[in-house]
Amino acid sequence: LVNAATGTGKTLAYLAPIVHLLQGYDQRIQRSDGTFALVLVPTRELCMQVYEILQKLLHRFHWIVPGYIMGGESRSKEKARLRKGISILVATPGRLLDHLKHTKSFMHTNLRWIIFDEADRILELGYGKDIEEILDCLGSRKHEPEGSSTFVQVKRQNLLLSATLNEKVNELANISLENPVLIGLDDKRASQNLNPSRFSHEEDGTVDGLKRGDESGNAPPMEEYRFPTQLVQRFIKVPCGSRLVVLLSVLRHLFEKEASQKVVVFFSTCDSVDFHYSLLDEFHSTCTPSSETEKQKFFRCRTLRLHGKMNQEDRKTTFQSFRTENSALLLSTDVSARGLDFPKVRCIIQYDPPGEATEYVHRVGRTARLDDKGYSLLFLQPAEVDYLVDLKTHGVTLTEYPILKILNNFVQLNSQNHHPQNTPRFLSMDVHPWLLTLQRALESFI
Structure with missing residues (x-):
């Protein structure tokens, strides 16, 4: 779960490591290997923006194929692109769920990352049930033995990113995260805004602070927002x-x-x-x-x-x-x-x-x-x-x-x-x- 102020580069913070890891495989990935990373965003404009950033990052790694699917675009053309294979896919939830249900050639068995960008907004726009269905369609790697895929040698990683913490983020965390690491959060802010029962110790200073906030018995104070000093x-x-x-x-x-x-x-x-x-x-x-x-x-x-x-x-x-x-x-x-x-x-x-x-x-x-x-x-x-x-x-x-x-x-x-x-x-x-x-x-x- 990642929290950072607006305009601080959250998109690069998750895309760059994914590109780095994919290009570092001893055996180059191919389009036929399907989708390795899935980025879910709330709006079509953000979908296009993330895709354009991804294109620039992949300029030197031509074998890693970026792509996007979203409402308002031709389903048949999207199906053709998915059939060929997209390594890193940016999508809006409604259109992604449609392809998961109806596009049999959409290969995602090698999926290693799911990123929820602007996590709270995804739920505010009414995509809660879609997200649950998407996660059901994609399944869980909780009990999957390591090394069961040529490329995926670790369990799938889910990431939630937002500039603000609220009940919507907590709700999506309940749906999609298990024992998450908290990034960009101190003890006080985490305990004020997140459900302590959902999180266990992953990094120093995360769980203890959450438990202290839960045991106080007091209503949590309002989250203090962070803005650029300029x-x-x-x-x-x-x-x-x-x-x-x-x-x-x-x-x-x-x-x-x-x-x-x-x-x-x-x-x-x-x-x-x-x-x-x-x-x-x-x-x-x-x-x-x-x-x-x-x-x-x-x-x-x-x-x-x-x-x-x-x-x-x-x-x-x-x-x-x-x-x-x-x-x-x-x-x-x-x-x-x-x-x-x-x-x-x-x-x-x-x-x-x-x-x-x-x-x-x-x-x-x-x-x-x-x-x-x-x-x-x-x-x-x-x-x-x-x-x-x-x-x-x-x-x-x-x-x-x-x-x-x-x-x-x-x-x-x-x-x-x-x-x-x-x-x-x-x-x-x-x-x-x-x-x-x-x-x-x-x-x-x-």
Whole structure:
């Protein structure tokens, strides 16, 4: 069971050792030997990302064949690839179970590793029964004698990886792990978040800590989340009627401040993503009196969208486009919140707060990856400010975003004299001239 903060390289941490061990066999593996390692992921985008990383790792080891199977792809083409043989297979649970039941040529007798990447999310998406069936189909090596296969000389190893620990991880551990080693967990955090009865001593400092937590009789305290030190986390309190114009203002400020950057905005529903995409992709008003700039886009960057109701080809195109763009805005549901590594994402905006604090962690984990600087901004309505208290119980403290200062700067830039001392400072969003002008422009556009 592996726990590590977002953006710390968990994918390489499990893929690299697998590749190292497979390429080190005295007798080279062949496609006809079937699948040796299986990586289960919750979403199609993460499936593609892990597969692409795997391709790069295997560049020098051409005899080790990577592959993927996932929903939205052609089953017949996947069957053909499985028939030829895939050494390391990346899959989503539903499609994997389908092939285990109906693709007789899918050879997995040499299976040595099963990896559950973003383990808690796999169960949150309703794959619990699928996972049980998958494990039943694959069987157990608990009583298999060593050396029963040409290649597999040790029992199968199951790995669970997640940036957060919660009841879902515990549930999946109960299904798939036996006497696991805990990696990236200290005694205190393990005892707070995992069921002690499921774990026995494998490494110094694992079981004793678990037992101490179990015998205390007290309710376990909340898990404290870990974030990169270079991540700046802020919130903004916005009345319901001003949310859209404030979002537009923040985005404009970000792209004017730094033209070449990527921003991800999270919404709670697919319909909300579609609505805001239609608006932001077409909105041309600049809220200035100049006729020259009237037809320019509100901010100059490419706008993309990603959610679960899009067809597979569009999802794949968006995923690849956002990764390669130097400057882009991605509007997304939580389908982008887990595991995806978009290079150089500077800012994460949570327009709709997530339902659970764990999702907050995964959303902001799309920025500040591998020592890059990053920023996150959480939108809250006045009635939602208690959400900050909930985050604080997990060790997350947010500072307030200086929105009025930014709005006043817009007024100054659009004033005729451009002298800061002659520009009034407004203390409320309710009657702020910039927001009122932008609101009228939006209403006219819609």
